[in-house]
Amino acid sequence: MGMNPLPSRKLVMKKEDVPQHGGLTAGCREVNYAVDADGNYSLELSVGWEAKNATLRQAWEAIVERLHLVLEEINAGHKSPLAYHMVKNQMDVSLLAQYSGFARWRVRRHLKPQVFKRLRSAVLTVYADLFRISIAQLQQVPDQPDLCIEDMSSSGTPL
Amino acid sequence: MNINFSHRQSAHCESGVTANLLNHYGLECSEALVFGIGGGLFFAYAPFIRLNFLPLTTFRTAPGSIFKKAGKRLGITTRQQRFKNPVAAEQELDRLLANGCPVGAQTGVFWLPYFPPAYRFHFNGHNLVVIGKERDEYLISDPIFEQPVRCASADLRQARFAKGALAPQGRIYYIESLPGNIDLSQAIISGIKDVCRVMLSTPVPVAGVRGINFLARRIVKWPARLGEKRTLQHLGHIVRMQEEIGTGGGGFRFIYAAFLQEAAALTHNAALLPLSQRCTVIGDNWREFALLAARVCKGRAKLVPTVADLAQRLEELAVAEKSLYQDLQSAIAGYSIKGRE
Known part of the structure; x- marks a missing residue:
């Protein structure tokens, strides 16, 4: 087996580390994969991750x-x-x-x-x-763009 | 006429749909297992294909291939149909439902009204299972959502006939029959071999491990070539492709690590366990890459020095992934001939 050349900058994705940064998803929760205390994989629900929300906002x-x-x-x-x-x-x-x-x-x-x-x-x-x-x-257009995306403004979650 | 279908939420739509369909016919299996058997893990950076005016970066194989490959490797008889005529497409769907057959369908997310508005882009590779129809409404088991959802038949028709890249052309697919005896280990081994092959030796430089290096070389040139604003949009697009609903996080690397963990138990091969852990570390590093890229997009980190850092992380990921697939190949080498017809 070769060595893993990646520096482990932090611990592996743990159950309690699954981010819960709300916004944009209108309350929908999605499945994330994470390991529990015994190192076994389980499915965890997440309301979002700020890195993802930020780039989604950027697209809009x-x-x-x-x-x-x-x-x-x-x-x-x-x-x-x-x-x-x-x-x-x-x-x-x-x-x-x-x-x-x-x-x-x-x-x-x-x-x-x-x-x-x-x-x-x-x-x-x-x-x-x-x-x-x-x-x-x-046949008409509004004065200002009228997209109905909730919570477009940046949330307070730090990044 | 609603089919008694057990809905399970999953991270990725196509593997979730396939797993739920298999469960319906009595073959217990998880989403991760289906993802691995179907050889879903991939990487490609293909700047000549554009999605929302931005270059395509993908962490998975083409839509439809997981269902097809998983079906083939498990020896299951599956059927898929495409249509020219939306009316015929709807009649065939209704006929199958009336026979009690849950039907997988490829759809365009933009037209599905039950999606949160913020997720409604023109992406035509979304999969769901239609499990019933009441008057003018379909009952849908969409694996991205916690509960089954309802969708007006006009909306589903529009979604099944979405246009543009990956146009679904009304594609539906379903299981016809399961063999009496299923060799899970053999299917798992073929799935792993397939992923190692495409990641290590795809002949084009934009795909597989070479694709990660290709992206690393391109990223450092972006600020000069595209200007700051376009660079940020390009970076944000990579993060979205990697972390958007349906990847389970870390560009599918966590799902794949979960698969390797299951595979170790099912094939009685303990050598796969440390490889699963390494795959998790790789997923974590993809997350760190996404976090740093998102910080740049949000203006929390300076573009020019950070781009070099991002490229370096990609190069490290390429090295780590390459050695993971090579070690996977040696870990399953002993199984390669056994039971092949």
Whole structure:
């Protein structure tokens, strides 16, 4: 058997070491693997780990930032409201094309304000149904990004 | 028409689904055992595949392979189907449920309403078991959750036909029959051999132990190549892939250590026990790597010197994992020919 070259910086993952840092999971608990006092593996429930919450928050912050940028473009008249709903649903042109069934070049056209304004309701319905909003909601955008993620602000857990 | 199905929560969706299905048909086995037999452990850093605009880092094999390989190694007759037509997909699911057969399904997380909103990304490799239908609602044993959940049939249809990378195409899978005699030891040995093989000798440099070294070399270049902000996003993405719901912590290394512990008892091979402990230490070191990376993301540690530290930890992990798989190979060498048809 070769030696384990890893320095053991701390003790192995123990039952009592399974982190319980809440936030983001809306109360859902997940299974973590940890060893008990006898060195046997057992399944422990965890409400979260701050390292993970921090990076999950970071991913949502990136989406919120993209939403801010797209709102600026829409207000400047460069993009149609469809662009906002696309970004809000974490899609790009290619994914939106696959979901809507429209060719990519058509989706790209629909992102232009002049084209979007004149779209038939049959086309609008496809997008509205996909995003699960009404046509009226599809045609407008909020002043500020409206993602409904709870507890986006950093929790007090130290890292 | 609800099937009497015993729901057990697990860390990882696909091995949990497979274990729960096997238990339903009377083969007692844990999630970790299924994960190990199915050869689920892996590593790859594939910058040419993008997930949410960021390079793919994975700690497990491709979705679907654990069920397929575990089934094959245990000698179980399994069946899987994909569909073009969502209506046909739903009819087939309903028909199987009416026959009392619990059905595994691949879905896209984004469309599952019972997931906490913060977890709803376009990830199409999520597995669950459909165990019943009442009017317009399916009853689902989703191994990530503590209790069975309900899901409107329209939502499940959308999730089964999610688009993009790993599109499930309505994929369902189920167990048709179990053999009378199951050779667990043989299945365990094949599973371990498989993991050692892919981790030590995958021919492409992005996968296996070489993939860990590849990532280490790339990480140090990120600040200069991508700028600070993109680097932080890339680092955060690795941490999420490693610790996101479904890994059991430490990029599946803890689940695998639990498997090795069980395997030692089931194959009467005490040599696997110290290897299980080493696998736990490796998992702990992955956790430390994630913790340090997350501290950088949160602005608690300076990017430039820390990136070198992160790369060094990856190199150490690569060395430790390499020696673990080599020692695993020698620990099971005596079993390799026995009972092979």
